[in-house]
Amino acid sequence: xxxxxxxxxxxxxxxxxxxxxxxxxxxxxxxxxxxxxxxxxxxxxxxxxxxxxxxxxxxxxxxxxxxxxxxxxxxxxxxxxxxxxxxxxxxxxx
Numbered sequence: 895x896x897x898x899x900x901x902x903x904x905x906x907x908x909x910x911x912x913x914x915x916x917x918x919x920x921x922x923x924x925x926x927x928x929x930x931x932x933x934x935x936x937x938x939x940x941x942x943x944x945x946x947x948x949x950x951x952x953x954x955x956x957x958x959x960x961x962x963x964x965x966x967x968x969x970x971x972x973x974x975x976x977x978x979x980x981x982x983x984x985x986x987x988x
Contacts, residue, residue: 898906933939933947 929948930941930944933944934941939947
């Protein structure tokens with residue numbers, strides 16, 4: 895492995911800092927409290943109804959989430975391995 899030149903090293907370091915900044919703002923999510931106030935004030939939902947609506951939303955996200963790498967076949971796999979998404983109808987080919 896060859897050492898990186900200083901310009902490339904600075905570019906990589908800047909990308910890492912940008913990535914951490916991006917992850918911070920994605921995880922901060924100030925809109926949660928505004929969402930509840932909106933649903934209660936403008937849509938007339940009770941706190942119980944807001945919880946039910948949000949529960950459905952988060953459950954759909956959990957069950958629709960495709961695990962990382964589920965579309966790709968592991969090396970040496972014939973595509974029938976249930977760990978690679980074949981049981982969900984994905985063939986593993988792109």
